[in-house]
Amino acid sequence: MNSDAMGKSMQGAGGALVLGAVFQSIIERTNLSSNTYNQSPERWLKNAFIEMHKIFEGFDGSMLVSLVIGLIEEETGFLYFINAEHPWLILYRDEKASFLENELSYRKLGTKGLNSGIFIKTFRLYPGDTIISGSDGRDDILLFSEQKESAQRQINQDEYLILSYVEQGKGDLNSIFEVLTQNGEITDDLSLIRVYYKGNGNQNFNETVSKSYQTAKKHVELGNIDAAIESLQKQILSQPVTNKRFHKLLAKLHFKRKEYSEAIEHAQVYLESHPYDIGFMELGSILLRKAGKINEAIEIAERIRLREPKAVKNTFHLIRLYLEKENAQRAKELLAEWENLYPEEKERTKKWKQILRLKFPNLLI
Incomplete structure (x- = not known):
């Protein structure tokens, strides 16, 4: 997690202390509670984000915090993250720096009116990749070159400038800081965090294994x-x-x-090492439904939805699963969200509303 509390002096310091205490509490509870510890990465991130937001929302807008919070699976290098109006994450790969994001997802923690669904961004890291996050002090610098050309003090307006600094510093935090201070005067709080992914050393697909796979195919x-x-x-x-x-x-x-139990065993082994394969996650959820394991099927489908809220096939698969669980309210919520996202899909929406009414005559839709 990398964050920046808004406000000067004690206000900003107070926000940082509150966030640190809340986040530490979440981590400790995760370690102590088996239910929390065994949550999927997507659900854990969503719950942590909502909890922190609710805390700061209680300050009625007087204490706001920008942050990026993420999880990385060490075995696979798969990154899950949420960005709340914090400077974009930077990927340093093959001596080139680039942003992992290109749009604003959420306002700062504590902002009133955060009513939209919480969704998780993902990215697959490869051995040798570096992820760098930093507060906006990395951008808000008085450039020495511009001060020489102008009589007025001018703060940098180029959000892509940090990418060149990361490349000059070769992804090393101390070197990046040196490049920053050599090119300008830092005018705001600056914090940088770096994660380097080494890989797990078990990713080779040798020739014998490859031949066996092709024979089976x-x-x-x-x-x-x-x-x-x-x-x-x-x-x-x-x-x-x-x-x-x-x-x-x-x-x-x-x-x-149609040997669903055997299929599920192999699907689970595969998905443990390939969490980025959403297409196969969809198949895994279908397998679990056919095997009668509705709760497990819902868990996977909800994980997909947190990553890809507009995935059509998964949305209606999830509605079907909740109907099988007799959870009409959740099915109705999903259908309402679908209708808001795709108002032009009137026929499909009408069909599912009819299904809901037939199964739950007393349900208001």
């Missing part, structure tokens, strides 16, 4: 599902730490044979 193309499953299972047994693509293919093959 050929069996599938020829329609010999049994031979493909046998080939993949032998490879998994001979190499316990094998490439997870085997599990993805096995899940699909068992799904074709």
